Amino acid sequence: MPQFAANLSLMYTELPFLDRFAAAARDRFTAVEFLFPYAFEPAEVAARLTDNGLQLVLFNAPPGGTDRSRMAAAWDQNARGTAALPGHEAEFRAGVQEALRYAEVLGCPRIHVLSGIVPPGVERESLKDLCVGNLRWAAAEAARAGCDILIEPVNLRDMPRYFLNRQDHAHELLDAAQAPNLKVLMDLYHCQIVEGDVATKLHQYLPTGRVAHVQIAGVPGRHEPDRGELNYPFLFDTIDALGYGGWVGCEYRPAAGTSQGLGWMTGKIR
Numbered sequence: 001m002p003q004f005a006a007n008l009s010l011m012y013t014e015l016p017f018l019d020r021f022a023a024a025a026r027d028r029f030t031a032v033e034f035l036f037p038y039a040f041e042p043a044e045v046a047a048r049l050t051d052n053g054l055q056l057v058l059f060n061a062p063p064g065g066t067d068r069s070r071m072a073a074a075w076d077q078n079a080r081g082t083a084a085l086p087g088h089e090a091e092f093r094a095g096v097q098e099a100l101r102y103a104e105v106l107g108c109p110r111i112h113v114l115s116g117i118v119p120p121g122v123e124r125e126s127l128k129d130l131c132v133g134n135l136r137w138a139a140a141e142a143a144r145a146g147c148d149i150l151i152e153p154v155n156l157r158d159m160p161r162y163f164l165n166r167q168d169h170a171h172e173l174l175d176a177a178q179a180p181n182l183k184v185l186m187d188l189y190h191c192q193i194v195e196g197d198v199a200t201k202l203h204q205y206l207p208t209g210r211v212a213h214v215q216i217a218g219v220p221g222r223h224e225p226d227r228g229e230l231n232y233p234f235l236f237d238t239i240d241a242l243g244y245g246g247w248v249g250c251e252y253r254p255a256a257g258t259s260q261g262l263g264w265m266t267g268k269i270r
């Protein structure tokens with residue numbers, strides 16, 4: 001079976017953020033991921049990882065701006081990254097630097113950078129070159145810290161007008177950027193909603209070695225993977241058969257309690 005990481009932004013939300021680490025460890029997770037750690041000092045988060053024998057495998061660069069007191073508000077106001085947004089280059093760079101500062105303390109080898117909401121009246125295509133330049137810069141900075149930069153195609157129902165929606169578009173950006181540590185975060189929930197044909201997409205992209213992280217959730221509800229239209233046992237077998245050795249993040253909203261809903265995983269955590 002693949003190795004699963006608990007997503008502490010969507011799971012265990014019945015607990016305060018810093019208490020979710022112990023809860024994940026009690027459920028026998030050995031790895032976690034989350035969206036944004038910036039409400040806390042890196043040392044505070046690092047202590048929770050160490051205390052609970054957990055490794056951090058992925059988190060996001062700030063969605064916009066690096067002022068910690070305004071980051072949650074920025075997210076609520078639809079800030080979804082700046083990699084593809086004209087006029088936000090300084091903000092993008094500051095966000096990547098801030099993420100790298102956390103990654104170093106947290107020992108995390110992967111940072112997901114969001115690319116942004118396409119402004120009204122702007123063609124997505126016209127933003128590609130800017131995005132490639134920003135990603136190339138971010139990858140070079142991250143390489144010095146031994147980190148990968150990841151980009152994730154996200155569905156337009158959850159994130160209207162988000163810049164990056166399709167696997168092939170993500171791989172086009174990688175082709176253009178030519179940075180070995182620029183990789184794809186393949187979220188099968190988004191992939192199913194946007195493109196479908198998920199097993200074929202796994203066959204197409206996992207062997208490239210460019211997929212550095214996978215995420216899962218049931219479709220359409222984004223609940224446990226045993227709820228909904230995707231046949232995850234089959235997809236897990238496919239992931240294994242393709243020799244994917246990376247992490248699979250459980251990025252779902254538990255339907256009725258996180259621990260209670262882990263039956264789908266019983267006996268499957270490495």
Ligand SMILES: O=C(O)[C@@H](O)C(=O)CO
Pocket residue numbers: 035060112114152154187190215251
């Ligand atoms: O799929 C998602 O929503 C996340 O992986 C994410 O990072 C969006 O912020």
Ligand SMILES: [Mg+2]
Pocket residue numbers: 152187215251
């Ligand atoms: Mg995701």
